Amino acid sequence: MRITATVHHEPGRHEVTVATDGRETELELPARDDGPGSAVSGGELLAAALATCFLDDLHREAGRRGIEIGAVEVVVESEYGDRGVPARDLTYEVRVRSRADAGLVADLARETDLLAEVHATLRAACDVELRSVQISAP
Known part of the structure; x- marks a missing residue:
């Protein structure tokens, strides 16, 4: 079983995707309000x-x-x-x-x-x- 997690962040865009053996799921994790990065540590x-x-x-x-x-x-x-x-x-x-x-x-x-x-x-x-x-x- 191969598990991956991908976080893509840029101004105005924050995407988190996880996958197991290629089956992807997008997670809803917001960007920080006070600067760049994820609101979730x-x-x-x-x-x-x-x-x-x-x-x-x-x-x-x-x-x-x-x-x-x-x-x-x-x-x-x-x-x-x-x-x-x-x-x-x-x-x-x-x-x-x-x-x-x-x-x-x-x-x-x-x-x-x-x-x-x-x-x-x-x-x-x-x-x-x-x-x-x-x-x-x-």
């Missing part, structure tokens, strides 16, 4: 990438195991310091609505954390911690 996109990866993989793994899940919310937080310094304290929380056994869903979330490819990529260079999993009935 790379750190914010990294957080969104982690949240999206976990969400997609949780649904994939739930389907493989026959576990029905409903709403899912993933909140990623990170701390950045001075310019050029990598993020630290990268954590995320997961909230899942499901009629399935809460222990089963929590195990699914923990297993998904270990399988999530974006997480694995970052963990090769820095720690990523699943801080909590919250389960509630619909």
